[in-house]
Amino acid sequence: MTTHPYTKELHIGSLAVQRAAVLTKKLLSQVDKGHFDKSDDTPVTIADFAAQASIIAAIHNAFPNDSIIGEEDSTALRENAPLFERTWELATSTHLEDEESESHLHTPTTRDEMLSLIDMGAKPQLTPGTGRVWTLDPVDGTATFMTGQQYAVCLSLIQDGVQVLGILGCPNLPDTKNVHEDNVDKTGHGNLLTAVAGHGARIQPLGTGALLSSRNIPRVEQVTSGSDLRFVDTGSTPASSGRLDIHAAVASHLGAPWPHTVDLWSAQMRYVAIAMGACNAFVKVPKSEKYRSKIWDHSGGMLLAQELGCLVTDLQGQAVDCGRGRTLEGCYGMVVGPASVHGKIVEAVKSVRGA
Structure with missing residues (x-):
């Protein structure tokens, strides 16, 4: 396998995204898929907050000097006790089934820590364009997540303003060219796509424990018309x-x-x-x-x-x-x-x- 300077980042990041993917599917399994009350977006909010807390906990624990940009902040949680408690339960009860893989990650140990981790993504302390910055979108595609269609758990690493690592967990994506909102993986847990600058891209099945084997993704055809x-x-x-x-x-x-x-x-x-x-x-x-x-x-x-x-x-x-x-x-x-x-x-x- 090709070596590169981001081997640890890719491993920890992939595990963190896989755990967050499990978390989002866990929430969907607890509700009537596709039939949320339009006046109550609580299930979606829980997935966003809990996945962001889970990912930042893992990344900050492994790379404490890196900055993090996340989509969410904890304001809504601080103002809504039931939402807060449901988010806490989901974020702290979801673990990878493989103990060795889970040991590389971190889970918030207190409610205050969970709030601080979420807010870490909302208030990066790094000067723009310098150093290492992780970006994350805990649930990209909220509307289609709600209806059990395609969505992505997204994590990337930017160094000095340049992308160096991308990790996209797609819990509903089957391994096929037929990518469609309603073509949902019904036999597995979706797929994980990763890219490292200068080293191509790979795909592997998402799982619930250790990372599964990956393969190279072919380059796109260079058409001229x-x-x-x-x-x-x-x-x-x-x-x-x-x-x-x-x-x-x-x-x-x-x-x-x-x-x-x-x-x-x-x-x-x-x-x-x-x-x-x-x-x-x-x-x-x-x-x-x-x-x-x-x-x-x-x-x-x-x-x-x-x-x-x-x-x-x-x-x-x-x-x-x-x-x-x-x-x-x-x-x-x-x-x-x-x-x-x-x-x-x-x-x-x-x-x-x-x-």
Whole structure:
């Protein structure tokens, strides 16, 4: 197996994501899947908080000098005692079945520690663009998580503003090119995809104990014609922050199939779909000129795509800067596609937008 300088980080991070994946599925098993009361998002909130606490506990214990950026803070927990207690129970009762693997992780031992760990992700102390920063999204794809469809538990490591490690746990993802919201793994626990800068990407089944064997993910085909592009997008939820009309016009300009061939709500799952071979490109033209993506919605997934032969840029074709803190501040929109045809996608976006 190829060695790299992030072997320990990959091992601990993968175990932490696997435990958090078990945690999220544990919550789903306790409720009527897909039938949450729309006026009560408690099950989702519990999964977010408990998974963030679980992951940060493991990462901070192993790498105490690293900073962490997480999506959640503990405000809602401090204001809602029942929510707090349910989160505490879920975060502290979920363990990997393999004792040796679990021994590499840490679990909060007090309620105050759990709150502090969650808030550690909300208040990183590092100067943007310097040092080591972990980013995490405990449940990317909340809407589809609620309905038992595709979602991802996401963790990445950024060093001096550059992605070096990506770990995406996909508890409902079967090992197939047919990536679809409703094509859910019914016989296993989903799959874990990882990427290390300069060392490619790998996939392995998620489990409930020790990490299972992994294999290399093939690189994407370097197509040269726009008609060979297969876009992933989201059109099933009106709340999309992207301009689907412009996305459609870009595909038409390139001669690519539309409607998009893969429909996924989770931003990180779109990178996963590319890695699985279900598609090979996506664009995002935000509805608002002021919109900037959150770092945890893309870091790690971007590295996965890059290690497989895709380029990831903003709408002008400029590289994405991961060293600006909680958002991709310098990046307006996104263009992802095989390096061989990425420039054509950027030019199509510019043409359609008149930019």
